[in-house]
Amino acid sequence: MRFGVLGPVLVDGVEVAAPRQRALLAMLALDAGRIVGHDQLIGGLYSSPPAGAANALQSQVSRLRRTVPGLVIEHHPAGYRLVAAPAEVDVLLCLELLGAGRGAEALRLWRGPALADVDAPFVDEARRRLTEVFIKCALSGGTQNDLRGLVSEHPLREDVRAALMRSLYRDGRQTEALEVFAEGRALLAEELGVDPSPDLAAAHLEVLRAEAPHRGVPAQLTSFVGRDEDLRRVAKWLQDNRLVTLIGPGGTGKTRLAVEVAHREPGEVAFVDLTATADVARALLDGVGAREAGLLSAGPASDPVSVEERLRAALTAREVVLVVDNCEHVIxxxxxxxxxxxxxxxxxxxxxxxxxxxxxxGETLSPVTALDDEAAVQLFRDRAQAVKPGFTADQDVIAEVCRRLDGIALAIELAAARVRSLPIGEITARLDDRFRLLSRGSRTAAPRHRTLHAVVEWSWDLLTDAERDLAARFTVFSGGADLAAVTDITGSDVDTLTSLADKSLVEVADDRYRMLDTIRAFCAGHAPDLRERHARWFLTLAQETEPHLRAHEQVRWIERLAADHHNLVAAVAWATGNSVELALELVAALATYYWFRGLRTEAAQQADAVLHACGETPPAGREQEYALCLLLAWPVAAGDQTARIRQADSLLGLMREPPRYPIMTMMWGMALGAPEAESQMWHRRNRLLGTDPWSAALALVGDGLVARMQGDVVRGQDFLRAGAVAFEQVGDRWGAALALNQLGELVLSQGDAAGALACVERARGLLAELGSTEDTAEVVTGQAQARLAAGDLDGARADFDLALGLARRAGALVVQAGAHLGLAELARLTGEYVAARAHCDQAWELTPGGWYGPDEMRCHIAMERGRIARDAGDLDEARACLDDALRRALRQRNRVTENAVRAELAALAGP
Structure with a gap:
């Protein structure tokens, strides 16, 4: 658990409603891990302790434990102790960070005034102590605004005033720093009758002596936005190192960051722009003002060696920072x-x-990368309001523009400048042709910074022929690639690739290479067509990976494919329009990956597009892949879905051995529903099951589901339990979670809420390893149902809400429907019938007509509607809803659901 007192009191981000329990938790959290005495707690809670104060305190502790499930408060003879590590309590973590010299991190833990929502006798003294902690944070790592605020709140604190003066002085704002000192000196004399302390006087002397020139550092006409952390880091590195180089693609803001650092340097600074020169030494000599110092006598002006000697002679005895801008073309x-x-x-x-x-x-490299979303949006708003006062736009729309421009500062500024003449919706729509859209910049900027095209072209012209060739070929990748993919598909070599990375044409992170979309758009105009080679390479990867997805190394291989997800999507899209045989193979090879990651809708849409490209008949030799696409696409297919399933069943009927991809058997079973024992379908299913351990585990789970639907609870539990064990032995977390989730539902139907909760919690843990949001949402719904059955209404509501949020994020409509159905039941049990009906209506609308098992979901919705009508006293409506539920249960051949509906109808009919 995580506890917060640096602001409102929180436990895991949630407020404690009861004021006295909140105060008690705050006192315990402030001394977490230590015993807080009875007298201290009573005195801190009550201005006038009641009779039986010890019992009252014990009662408050008990209530707090019930209010916050999982909270551990130990009782000792001397008092009470909150069991929590220092890192779990924000104030204790803050003190640790301060002790380690990480003041900026400590300051970020503050959410507002400490103990903001606590009103108890102990709080005034506690707030005074915490205020001192906040001041130390601000002095150690605060911004200028933090220090200004503290000076306003504590005008007589000389240490705070001195820190603000030094900050202003480093920012080049000497006059303001002197004004802060004068105001403080007057206040000290008037309020206390004393002179400034030695520390404040020393800060004043530092400001007075700050007369070193900042030669050539350009003044800026716009605000500096979004790189405060970079600014602090680079300034520190420049104090500790003699050469710091800001590297990154054109337009990211390297020059602007360097200028801001230069302005804040307290000593002598010389700014030299190398853009328009090839004579580095002479440009530096001019920049440091050596000619003004009369150093031209060291040799002939035309002798490069003499120029460099004069430069070194001019700088030998000087303490100076050289800011050398735009080195790349004369590197x-x-x-x-x-x-x-x-x-x-x-x-x-x-x-x-x-x-x-x-x-x-000895060079220290500081990459200047894309702006994060928050900074990018702030920059866009700032520049847009400068050209169009009063400009407003939806935050998400601006963020989308900034993301599509890769967070490149110059591109964002150019786009923001267009709001004067174009609505932001038009700007968004025209970003596919970004070079044309962003073709107007400041007339005072260097030519290479006036348009986005010029920025990228500057980098392109500095490449060798081999680097240009690889940069163009690299554009075949979507979302980047690893070393093997880049070298195999482009036919290039490692040295050329690393050279492109060094020149900021590609980025490197986590052993993957990526090109910004803006650079890609430029380079694509020079690229050969490598898309078929790209698609076939990723087909080989998918085929080689598929068996590993059903084994102990499952997580690592899913992550491997997930890293290339955009490439896989691009490969399928290209193949769909150019080679249906290749497209069929790709979709089939990726089916397991898509299902285990919970990306079923995306897989269905891809498969449906491939089927449309193929037509009604599979290409020769691709019947199995075609059938798998039919099974994948069925939930989103338009037209006669039943005909598609019959076609898949017919193709599967021609098979005499298990399919290449075992997941196909599972999907076939889901599409056709539970087979009748000893039916032709039953025998065909067994024929299509492989002899490998994964297929054997699948067979156990399948048998368990069939037994469950036939009403054989004991056999169903036995099969599902054995299936879960078998999948875990194989190493398949997804299969084990599937079995455990179904087992949890079956156990819950027998009234064992604790057993059901244990099953679904285990399933949730397995799915967390896979990162499968949709499946996790489904399991959380099952967890909520178990809590509801156990009488934990608050816990159930929290889980249903969580499941709904996860399902929305994954676009999983049926899982959203299940969460709404659970909330409907919860509302019914608390007598909120209008809300219950509304949740049922939402569940019905969210249940797509074509997804796996939609009729079963609508059967349960109809049954819940019947229960709501019954509890609300409308027996005719209840009977009509339950009759509809029964018809759907009969079509599903689900005896468990059928029996449940018949029981409801019987109860409705009365004795």
Missing amino acids: DEAARVLGGVLSACPDVRVLATSREPLGIT
Whole structure:
């Protein structure tokens, strides 16, 4: 559990409603892990302790335990102790971070005034102590705004005022820093009759002495947005290292970040832009003002060696920061000249910007990457409001524009500038042709920064022929690729790929290479068509991976395919329009992956598109893959779905051995429903089951489901329990979770809520390893049903709401319907019949006509509607709903549901 007192009091993000319990929890959390005495707790809770205060305290502790399930409060002879690690209590974690010098992280734990919602005798003293902690956080890692706020609240705190002065002075705002000092000195004299402390006086002296020039650092006309953390990090690195290079693609904001760092440097700074020169040494000599110092006598002006010697002579005795911007087009020369300066001039530090590293020993690299969503949206709003005062737009729309522009600062600024003449909806719609849309920039900017095309073209022109060829070929990938995929599909070599990474044309993260969409859009115009090669490579990967998805290494291989999900989607899409045989093979090979990840709707849509491309007849030799596509696509297929299932069944009837992909047998069983014992379908199912351990586990689960539907509870439990064990032995978490979830439902039907809860909790743990949101949502619904049966209405409601949120995120309509159905039952039990009917209506609307088992879901909805009508006193409506439920149960051949409906009807009829 996680406890919060730095703001409103929270437990795992949830407030405690009762004021006195909240105060009690706060006192225990402040001293978590230590015994808090009875007298201290009583005195902290009550201004005038009641008679029997010890019993009252014990009662409050008991209520708190009930209010917060899982809360562990130990009783000792001397008092009570909250069992929690320091990292689980925000104030204790805050103190640990402060002790480790991580003030910025500590400050982020504060959510507002400490103990904001607590009103008890202990709170004033506690808040005073916590205020001191907050001040230490702000002094250690706070922003200028944090310090201003503290000065307003504590005008006589000289340490806070000194920190604000130093922050303003580092920001180049010397006059404001002096004003802060003057105001403090006057207050100290007026309120306390004293002079400033030595610390405040020392800060004043530092500001007065801040006269070092910032030569050539350009003034900025717009606000600095979104890189405060980068700013702090680079400034610190520049204090600790003599060469820091900001690297990243064009337009990400390297120059602007370097300028902001330069403005905050307290000493001498020289800013040198290398964009328009090939003579690095002379540009640096001009930038540091050496000619103004009369150093031209060291040799002939035309002699490069003499220019470099004059440069080093000018800097030997100076403590200066050289900000050298745009090194990429003269990278070798810049590295050589700057390397010589750093070697000869011990007090010189260099902050460089480049699209690739300088490659000098001791260089510290600071990648300048895309802005995160929050910063990108803030930047867009700021620049849009500058050109169109009063501009407003939906946050999600702006975020979508920024994401599609890869979070590239320049691209976002160019897009924001267009809001003066285009609605943001039009801007969004035109982003597919982003280079044309973003073709107007500031007339005062360097030519390569006036349009998005110019930014990328600058990088392209600096590449070698081999690098350009690979950059163009790389555009075949969607969402990036690993080293093997890149080298195999593009036919390039590792050295060229790493060179592209060094030049910021591709990014590297987690051993994968990725190209920003903006760069991809430019490079794609130079690319050969490698899409078939790409699709066949990923088909081989999918085929080789599929057996591993049903084994102990399942999670690792699912993650492997998940990393390439966008490539797999692109491969299927291309093959669907160009090679139906390849498309069929891809969809079939990926079926297991899609199902185990809970991406069934996406798989169904892909399969349906492939079937439309194929027509009514499978290509020769691809009958099995075609049948699997029929089974996958059935839930979303338009037209005669029954005919499709009959066609799949017919194709499966021609098979004399188990399918290549065992998941096909499972899907066939789901599509056709439970077979009658000893029927032709029963024998065909057994014939299509393989002899491998996974198929044997599947057979056990299938037998358990059939037994359950036939009303044989004991055999159903035995088969499902054995199936779960068999799947776990194989290593398939998904299969084991399927069996456990079904077992939980069966156990719950026998009134064993605790046993059901144990089953579904185990299933949920297995699915968490797979990251299958849809299946997790379904299991959480089962967990809610178990809590409801156990009488835990609050826990059930929380789980139903969680399941509904997860199902919405996954786009799982039937699971959403199940959650609404559960909420309907909960509302009925609490007498909220209008809400119960509304939840049933929502469940009915969300149950798609074609998904696996929709009639079974609608059967349960109809039965719940009948129960609601019965409890509300409308017996005619109840009977009509239950009759509808019975008809659906009979069609499903589900005797358990049928018996449940008949029992409801019998009860309705009376004795």
